[in-house]
Amino acid sequence: MPVINRIADFAADMTAWRQHLHTIPELEFDCHQTAAFVAERLREFGVDELHEGIAKTGIVAIINGQGDGPTIGLRADMDALPIPEETGLAYASTHPGKMHACGHDGHTTMLLGAARYLAETRNFSGRVALIFQPAEEEGGGADIMVREGILDRFDIAQVYALHNAPGHAEGSFYTAPGPLMAAVDTFEIHIQGRGGHGAMPHETIDPVMAACGIAQAIQxxxxxxxxxxxxxxxxxxxxxxxxxxxxxxxxxxxxGTVRTFDPAVQKMVMRRMREIVAGQAASYGVTAELDYQVGYPATINDAAKTEFAAEVAREVSGAANVVGDGGREMGAEDFSYMLEKRPGSYLFIGQGDSAGLHHPKYNFNDEIAPVGASFFARIVEKAQPVA
Incomplete structure (x- = not known):
């Protein structure tokens, strides 16, 4: 089946929601205006439970289906980026220095569209938990929501999420079973030398040369x-x-940044970086301090859930428009924390031709919002059919 007819009926409303959200980008956990807008829409839709203030501004809404059954989780991220917008849109950011340059306004809209449809039809068993998460870009909001107990509190058995993909055909999908996106770590190296006149380098301990040596050796x-x-x-x-x-x-x-999939490789990098920094510091006569910060883990899709999700995507967009074994990439995503605790899948939805993610001229394609909302809705109806 293509886009669900009822969702197509309110596509104009979804565009209005998304473009409003685009005007009010917020960073990390400070998604107060965004969360208030989301909560207002969810109340209008008639969700059965609305839980606010999780991970500061996160929301979990519950919609009950028909009869007993498990709870399926659908997640959208809400936060923006500290990038000045250069789109020139009539609905451009009204918050200077901040913009929705990654499409989280669209992700939130797709989940709201699914919420409206599911609250109206309830053509599923058990429950659906709609997870609106802050701080994906920075701060690990998914980790905080997991630590605050949403998976156990709401008895969520499986989880799914979408991310838009510029450069891929509009409304297409791709994903992969197993490792999909990398773990991301950050490192900082502080070098202390002794400065002096550039004409008398023999009287100094040059941290510039040490920095160059360390940067090359790390490679x-x-x-x-x-x-x-x-x-x-x-x-x-x-x-x-x-x-x-x-x-x-x-x-x-x-x-800089380190991207890995294998924890053993990650540990090797940490060890070698410590050794290189210490050795290079000794060779140049400086002191150097390495601060290695472990970040988001690798995003690893459950194989069976991913096969199921790809089949649902084919029902929505057609078999020719879905790649279920698209390989992995070195980007990172904090939905990984949810996938560590529950089986599920993360998929990309084609945005069509546009500026790239995190670009000041990026803008989410409103035409794909009904496609993503239909995918979310059908995941629930197919995973938990009415008995």
């Missing part, structure tokens, strides 16, 4: 310390040091 972790067919990314993304052209500074700073 050997990928090229020389792991099996070439194991996915691994180590990227130095910042080097800050110095102020003027004739002064060698006292300090330097590096930071």
């Amino acid at each position: 050997t972790i990928v090229s020389r310390n792991h099996y070439a067919l194991d996915d691994l990314v180590v990227s130095v993304t910042q080097i800050h040091t110095g102020t003027v052209n004739n002064v060698i500074p006292d300090t330097a700073y590096l930071n």
Whole structure:
């Protein structure tokens, strides 16, 4: 079946919701206006339970189906990014320096559309838990919601989520069983040397050269310390040091990201980075402190749930528009915390041609919102049919 007719009927409402949300982007856990708008819509739809203030601004809404059965969880993220918007849209961000550059306004809208339909029809057994989550981009809101007990409190048995994908055909889907997105770690390296005149480097302990040496040596972790067919990314993304052209500074700073799938590879990177930083510091005569921060774990889809989700996607968008074994990528996603505790699946929905994610000219494609809402609704109806 294509887009559900009833959801198509209120597609214009979904566009209005999404474009309003686009005007009020909020960061991390401070999604107060967004959560208030979501809660207001859910009350209008007549959900059976509305639980607010989870992970500060997160929401879980419960819709009861017909008869007994398990609870299925559907999740959407609500937060935006600290990026000045450059779209020129009539509904552009009204919050300076913040914008929905990743489409979470669209994700929230798709789940609201599914909520409206499910609350009207209730053509399923058991319950559906609608999870509106803050702080996906930064802060690990999914982890906090899990720690605050939503999976056990609402007896959620399985979980699903969607993310839009620029550059993929509008309304198409792709996913993969098993590892889908990488674990993400962050590292910072603080180097202390002794500054001085740029014309007299022999009187200094140069942290700039140490920073260059460390940055280059770190790359050997990928090229020389792991099996070439194991996915691994180590990227130095910042080097800050110095102020003027004739002064060698006292300090330097590096930071970057590590992406892995295998915990053993992650541990190897941590060990080698400690060894490299210590060794390079000794060779250059500086002191260096490594701060390695373990972040979101790898997003690992349950194989059976992913096969099921891909089949539902084929019903909505057609078999030719769904790839169920699309491989994995090095991006990261905190829905991983929910998938660590419950079986489920994370899928991408094609956005069509647009600016890329996290770009100041990005804008969610409203045409795909009814497709995503139909997918969410059919997941519930197929997973928990009425007896």
